[in-house]
């Protein structure tokens with residue numbers, strides 16, 4: 001048996017994946033004599049329905065709200081000030097490096113992202129840990145494409161995301177609200193999930209600076225803090241990376257950050273949320289309404305741990 005197939009089997013044993021059928025994948029791959037890299041694994045994934053990719057047709061939050069009510073501590077903890085302060089950021093040149101536990105590390109300019117990985121629209125719910133929520137039409141590409149290009153090795157178990165550190169332009173970095181640079185991370189199977197999205201645009205236009213240009217994440221089943229903005233470095237690792245919010249306040253911000261109405265934040269309940277632009281609060285849904293597609297990633301894990 002070729003070693004790549006052995007490697008593929010052992011990967012599937014250590015990482016829970018539910019969006020594909022492992023038996024079918026192995027049979028097809030064996031029949032075709034293919035290696036079982038991450039690319040082939042996903043070739044057999046069923047396409048996600050509109051309920052997942054278009055937020056079930058829910059009403060979009062207006063562009064004005066999405067671009068003037070922002071969390072971006074590199075600029076300010078005042079949500080309404082971010083829009084002004086973020087205009088100081090220089091976006092060109094902007095290089096992104098993908099490295100670590102990979103066969104083919106690479107560095108590209110942010111201008112090349114759309115050429116290399118394409119662009120599609122995803123309408124996703126965004127739920128901030130603070131209790132507000134929006135419905136946002138992002139554009140970009142599946143995060144898996146960015147990762148697959150570097151060919152992760154079998155030792156890659158996590159993906160770390162590092163945002164820009166440039167205190168000359170990011171005035172909020174002159175205070176130590178958070179350890180800079182902003183760091184976030186995912187397990188590799190979360191990062192390879194077809195819902196995990198790399199964002200380069202909003203409402204069909206280039207991504208505004210205050211929303212994380214030129215590149216941010218959108219992980220709709222997780223609290224907003226997991227979706228790092230202004231990404232410069234993606235690193236595949238064998239051990240769980242340190243993340244900024246978890247480092248700053250481990251009792252309030254877990255590694256997973258999955259939306260869970262039953263696990264209260266130490267200072268407030270998470271059972272309801274305020275959809276921006278609406279008067280009535282809504283109930284918060286497990287995994288922010290994406291349970292059907294992501295819950296299997298966390299099977300066997302204590303739900304308190306997966307916050």
Ligand SMILES: Nc1nc2c(c(=O)[nH]1)N[C@H]1C(S)=C(S)[C@@H](COP(=O)(O)O)O[C@H]1N2
Pocket residue numbers: 066069070071072073074126127128129163182210211212223224225226227228229230
């Ligand atoms: N680099 C960086 N990324 C970040 C943040 C931040 O402060 N810095 N805030 C996070 C939080 S708490 C949320 S809710 C979302 C907000 O995204 P939005 O301003 O586009 O709505 O960005 C996330 N990504």
Ligand SMILES: [Mo]
Pocket residue numbers: 071127128129130223224225
């Ligand atoms: Mo947030």
